[in-house]
Amino acid sequence: MGRAPCCDKANVKKGPWSPEEDAKLKSYIEQNGTGGNWIALPQKIGLKRCGKSCRLRWLNYLRPNIKHGGFSEEEDNIICSLYISIGSRWSIIAAQLPGRTDNDIKNYWNTRLKKKLLGKQRKDNQQARRALKQEAKRVEDGGLGVVSDAFRSVYWPDQQQMTMFDGVNNPPDLHHNNNNDNNNNNIDDHASIRKLLIKLGGRFSSDEGTSRASSSVSVMPTQQIYGGDTMNLMQPSFHEGVNSQLMQNPSTGFPTELDEMFQCNTVKLEGLDYFYGTANMIDGNNGSISSASTSMNWTEVSPLIYPTLSATYQGMQQCLLEEPVHHGTQ
DNA sequence: AAAAGTTCCAACCGCAAGGGA
DNA sequence: GTCCCTTGCGGTTGGAACTTT
Numbered sequence: 239m240g241r242a243p244c245c246d247k248a249n250v251k252k253g254p255w256s257p258e259e260d261a262k263l264k265s266y267i268e269q270n271g272t273g274g275n276w277i278a279l280p281q282k283i284g285l286k287r288c289g290k291s292c293r294l295r296w297l298n299y300l301r302p303n304i305k306h307g308g309f310s311e312e313e314d315n316i317i318c319s320l321y322i323s324i325g326s327r328w329s330i331i332a333a334q335l336p337g338r339t340d341n342d343i344k345n346y347w348n349t350r351l352k353k354k355l356l357g358k359q360r361k362d363n364q365q366a367r368r369a370l371k372q373e374a375k376r377v378e379d380g381g382l383g384v385v386s387d388a389f390r391s392v393y394w395p396d397q398q399q400m401t402m403f404d405g406v407n408n409p410p411d412l413h414h415n416n417n418n419d420n421n422n423n424n425i426d427d428h429a430s431i432r433k434l435l436i437k438l439g440g441r442f443s444s445d446e447g448t449s450r451a452s453s454s455v456s457v458m459p460t461q462q463i464y465g466g467d468t469m470n471l472m473q474p475s476f477h478e479g480v481n482s483q484l485m486q487n488p489s490t491g492f493p494t495e496l497d498e499m500f501q502c503n504t505v506k507l508e509g510l511d512y513f514y515g516t517a518n519m520i521d522g523n524n525g526s527i528s529s530a531s532t533s534m535n536w537t538e539v540s541p542l543i544y545p546t547l548s549a550t551y552q553g554m555q556q557c558l559l560e561e562p563v564h565h566g567t568q
Numbered sequence: 569a570a571a572a573g574t575t576c577c578a579a580c581c582g583c584a585a586g587g588g589a
Numbered sequence: 590g591t592c593c594c595t596t597g598c599g600g601t602t603g604g605a606a607c608t609t610t
Binding site (some may be wrong): 252253254290291294295298299307341342344346348349350353447476 | 579581
C-alpha cells in the first residue's frame with residue numbers, strides 16, 4: 239500500500255517556475271504570510287502547484303535576503319568544518335550561514351567543495367609519488383637509511399606529528415591495511431580514484447567495509463591521531479544528539495564519506511588544519527586535545543583556531559542541550 | 569561546427585517527525 | 590494510543606549551460 243500523495247498530481251504543474259508564478263507567490267506571502275498551511279496556499283493564490291513546491295520555491299529562491307553563488311573562503315571553511323562535525327545536516331549548516339539555503343549548501347558541497355578537496359588529494363598524491371621516486375633514486379645513489387627533509391615534508395608535513403606516533407623520528411605505518419609491503423608506496427592511482435569516484439558518486443553505506451579492506455591507498459591512520467575515538471571530539475551531549483544519527487565509521491566516528499577522504503589524504507586539507515591539529519592528539523576518553531606538554535578541551539582550543547565556528551558551535555551546543563536534535567527538526 | 573561529455577543547480581521525491589483530533 | 594495531515598529534511602534527478610573533442 240502506497241502513501242497518499244500530498245496533492246493531486248494530475249492537476250499540478252511541475253518543473254521550473256515562471257516569473258508570473260514567482261510574482262504571485264511572492265506578493266501573496268509578503269502580504270498575507272503563508273497562513274500556516276502550505277498545502278492550501280496554492281489554491282488560495284490560484285497556482286497549479288503542489289504546496290511543497292511552493293514552500294520550496296519560497297524558501298530557496300523568493301524569500302528575502304537570499305544569497306546565490308559566490309561562496310567565500312570563510313563560508314567554505316564553515317561548511318567543511320560543520321560537515322565534519324555533524325555530517326550532512328544541511329539545515330543546521332545553513333542556519334549558520336545567513337542568506338544561504340540548505341539546498342544551496344548541499345549543491346555547493348556536492349558539486350564544488352567535495353571536488354575541491356578531492357582535487358587537492360589527487361595533487362598531493364602525485365606530489366607524494368614524485369617525492370617517493372626522487373627519494374628512491376637518492377637512496378640508490380648512496381644516501382641509504384636517512385630520510386630527506388623534502389621527502390618527509392610530503393609524507394609527514396608536520397615534524398611534530400611524527401613524534402606522537404612513536405616518540406622518535408620513525409615514520410608511522412602509513413598502510414594500516416594488512417599489506418605492509420613497501421611496494422604499496424607505489425599508489426595505485428587508477429584504483430584509488432575509481433574507489434573515490436564510486437564512493438562519492440554513490441551511497442556510502444553497505445560497501446564501506448569491503449572497500450576499506452581492499453584499499454590500496456596510502457593512508458594516514460586516523461585512529462592513531464585521534465586516540466581511537468574521534469566522536470569525543472565533540473562534547474558528549476552534542477555528539478549523542480547529532481552524530482549518533484550519521485553514517486559513521488565505527489572505529490573513527492567520522493561521517494563515512496569524510497572519514498574516507500581523510501584516510502585517503504596524506505597531506506592535511508586546506509582550511510581544516512585545526513581539525514587535524516599539529517602536534518595534538520584527541521584523547522578518546524575525555525574529549526580533550528592533548529600534546530606532549532599541554533592538555534586542552536575542545537571548547538578551549540576551538541576559539542583559538544576558528545573563532546566564528548567556535549561561537550556557532552557553542553550556540554548550537556546550547557540549543558542541543560536544551561532540545562535534542564531529531565532527524566527532521568521543525 | 570557539431571557531437572559528446574561534464575558540470576551545476578532548481579526542483580522533485582519519499583521519509584520521518586510533530587501535532588492536533 | 591493511534592490516525593491523519595502537514596512540515597521539514599536530505600537524497601536524487603532532469604535538463605540547461607558549458608566545455609572538450
